[in-house]
Amino acid sequence: MKKKSVNRLCALLCMVIVGVSGLAGCGQAAQPSKPDSNTAGESPAAKEESQADKNQTADAGDKEERRVSAMVMQSRNYPGLGKMITKLKEEENITVDLQVVPDDQYDNLLKMKLGSGECPDMIDYSVPQLYGLIDAPKYLADLTGEAWTSRLVNPDISTHDDGKIYSFTFKSFNGIQGMIYNKKVLEENGITNLPKTPQEFDQMCETLKAAGVTPILLPSDTWVPQIWMTSGFSRAFGSDEKSYEFAEAVLSNQAKLTDYPELAQVIDNYLSNFTKGYVNEDYLTVSYDSCLERLANGEGAMLYGTSLMVGTIEGTFPDAQIGMFNMPADFDQSDVMGAVYNSIGFSAYKDSKNLDTVKEIFNLWSTPEYCNLWFEENAGFPAFPDVDGGKMNEEVLKLYQEYLDSGKLVEEMNPILNDLQPLFSSTLWVYYLEAPSKGKMDGQALLERFQGDVEKYMKEKQAPGF
Structure with a gap:
């Protein structure tokens, strides 16, 4: 396992935020200054460069x-x-x-x-x-x-x-991981404040459900549902140090996944949204693109994902009013946020x-x-x-700045368990999608099933400790 230095990551985040902090008010990522080729005051050098670009395009056919x-x-x-x-x-x-x-x-x-x-x-x-x-x-x-x-x-x-x-x-x-939401949908249903507690989150979902709006959208593309867990596991541990300690123990066979009840709690939190009727019924068949479209047009209110998805939605549906918040959860006692x-x-x-x-x-x-x-x-x-x-989305930048300043960003779990990457899409992520439909697989049962996959794989790799 490649263990990153926490101090090095913090230095990177500080470096990145320097590029955006001065622009947060206008929602821009760091941008170089450049002349406008359409202005009357265009410099001779800019004109010459523009002509060179045209010549290059014209000459492409000769290459x-x-x-x-x-x-x-x-x-x-x-x-x-x-x-x-x-x-x-x-x-x-x-x-x-x-x-x-x-x-x-x-x-x-x-x-x-x-x-x-x-x-x-x-x-x-x-x-x-x-x-x-x-x-x-x-x-x-x-x-x-x-x-x-x-x-x-x-x-x-x-x-x-x-x-x-x-x-x-x-x-x-x-970027960061959190609950992406349609601002207009919340406003139209009288939801003026974002939830700060798990109880307030459930109350918001119940309000949306009663109004005929799907509270949480989920596609059949397995890499999307798993974001709930890769973010949640790290949030449950509360710090990068504890996440890496957990990974070192599991990857050296000094501990099993089932030895950590907080992991099962994260999975059970995810599964509870299905039993409460908050998730779209066609989650086993609907595509990621369709879910983004539903979020943009108001058929659904929220989707748990990454800030990268926010940019994708806004680029594809420019009229959509999209925001992001850190979903409150019982498994996160420190109010930390997943970073990618x-x-x-x-x-x-x-x-x-x-x-x-x-x-x-x-x-x-x-x-x-x-x-x-x-x-x-x-x-x-x-x-x-x-x-x-x-x-960039102003709300995402504000959220990022808030959690960075307070030292409450934690690295998502996938890279920390990178030695198990070959198993993710073929087993673990499939289990996450299958578990709600099977009905009898709770967080602990799911972890027991994946632990068997881990032990078999690591033995085949002849990993130390296995």
């Missing part, structure tokens, strides 16, 4: 065509990514053949392609999670010496245990015949001309200091 393949999760096929791919074709004559894969099929397909030696040139995944899922040095190209790595705001995210970088990242920090210390990105297949072209793409994508496009409809914290992170 030799190159093609690379890439696979991306369906939920991350963002409009900004499409714009970057289009720009590559128009200016560099580089075609990216994109294979979009349903999220719940992605891990198995990726491992199958790697095993067969027929992997695409570019692989979409979050890091450091990818390093727990596969053997990065064996399958991924070493990008440590690439020029863009020296400009990374937070190189720790993409750095492997061996000290090398195997992934290009878009973000320096993936990872980033969406792409890696290069080590044996790609087009590796030089992929590296060229990553270098181009690290520039503001390309990377700004990614953030236009998906605001966040850029991996590079000169990139415009887009217009």
Whole structure:
């Protein structure tokens, strides 16, 4: 397990917040100042640069065509990514053949392609999670010496245990986890104050339910329901130190998951929303995209997720009035909030015949001309200091600032248990989605089932202690 320094993470957060604190009032992520090409006062240098861009576009057809393949999760096929791919074709004559894969099929397909030696040139995944899922040095190209790595705001995210970088990242920090809600829906139903206690949260859900509004939306994409737990487990422990102590004990077989009743309490809290009738009945079939649309149009009031989702919703549904709050829960006695210390990105297949072209793409994508496009409809914290992170939600920034200042941000559990990453999407996350429908699986039973998976997997890996 790669144990991050808590002090280093705090330093990163302070560094990130410096870039946004001065802009929180206008809801902007850190943005470089740049001339407006449409103003009469445009500088000669800017005009010359603009003309050069036009010439570059015009000359793209004269360049030799190159093609690379890439696979991306369906939920991350963002409009900004499409714009970057289009720009590559128009200016560099580089075609990216994109294979979009349903999220719940992605891990198995990726491992199958790697095993067969027929992997695409570019692989979409979050890091450091990818390093727990596969053997990065064996399958991924070493990008440590690439020029863009020296400009990374937070190189720790993409750095492997061996000290090398195997992934290009878009973000320096993936934000916070909490309850995303539709402000207009709450206002229309007379809810003027956000809940501060579990009892107030239930009362709010009952009010929405009585009005015919689904209180909590949940899709069948397993990576979304699990956010409740990856955030909740860390919130239940109350600090990064306790979370890492727990992980060290479990991953060395000195303790079992079932030895920690607070974990079962988090799962039971999640399951209680089903028994109370707060969750949409079609949670086993409805897609993530459909849930976002329901939240935006008011069919549903809330969805537990990440601040990244807030940017996605606002970019897709600009008229939606979206906010976020830290859901009160009995398992969280310290009122802490989950933080996501990872980033969406792409890696290069080590044996790609087009590796030089992929590296060229990553270098181009690290520039503001390309990377700004990614953030236009998906605001966040850029991996590079000169990139415009887009217009961020003011409520998210305020919430982030509040919990950062009070020292109450805790790292979500997934990266802390990264050694178990290969089991998450195939077992644990499936159990979370199955448990409500099975009816007899409470938090303790679910943990017992997963503990068996953990012991079998770690023995097969010949992990110390197993």
